[in-house]
Amino acid sequence: MNTQKLMDSALNGLDRIGFQLDQYGITGKLNRHNLAAFIMLEQKHLEGEWDSIQARFDRRRSQVEGVLTAIETRTDPLIRPLISRINQFRGVSGN
Numbered sequence: 615m616n617t618q619k620l621m622d623s624a625l626n627g628l629d630r631i632g633f634q635l636d637q638y639g640i641t642g643k644l645n646r647h648n649l650a651a652f653i654m655l656e657q658k659h660l661e662g663e664w665d666s667i668q669a670r671f672d673r674r675r676s677q678v679e680g681v682l683t684a685i686e687t688r689t690d691p692l693i694r695p696l697i698s699r700i701n702q703f704r705g706v707s708g709n
Contacts, residue, residue, distance in 0.1 A: 625646045628649060632645045
């Protein structure tokens with residue numbers, strides 16, 4: 615079945631439901647235009663949430679990288695002799 619036909623059929627059904635509910639006095643706000651507006655609003659809301667999660671993730675990653683860099687720069691003078699000694703025993707050249 616064609617996607618456009620399926621979409622048109624669904625929207626027509628939605629319009630019919632909205633019309634029937636309106637006839638009973640239940641609501642006049644269920645139609646394809648309000649549904650489209652709701653979907654777009656929720657899409658923007660989800661995009662904002664995703665951007666927020668990405669920003670928090672990037673911030674944490676940056677913090678972890680900063681800590682690792684600090685550890686590496688502080689421990690390098692302490693560990694370098696140990697690593698060179700291990701490489702000596704393994705027969706690996708340090709140069």
